[in-house]
Amino acid sequence: xxxxxxxxxxxxxxxxxxxxxxxxxxxxxxxxxxxxxxxxxxxxxxxxxxx
Numbered sequence: 001x002x003x004x005x006x007x008x009x010x011x012x013x014x015x016x017x018x019x020x021x022x023x024x025x026x027x028x029x030x031x032x033x034x035x036x037x038x039x040x041x042x043x044x045x046x047x048x049x050x051x
Contacts, residue, residue: 004025005050005051006023006024006025006050006051007023007024007027007031007048007049008021008022008023008024008030008048009023009024009034009047010046010047010048011045012044012045012046013043013044014043021037027050030048034046
């Protein structure tokens with residue numbers, strides 16, 4: 001059986017600390033959430049990576 005691909009939204013704060021924010025079954029959903037979080041205008045950086 002093939003492994004399910006999980007897409008993770010990550011956050012890095014202005015001190016360099018990295019945190020997993022959420023997991024999604026699709027890259028599109030993860031990218032959408034990351035974009036919504038980025039649009040808030042805080043100092044944090046968000047990105048999506050395959051797990």
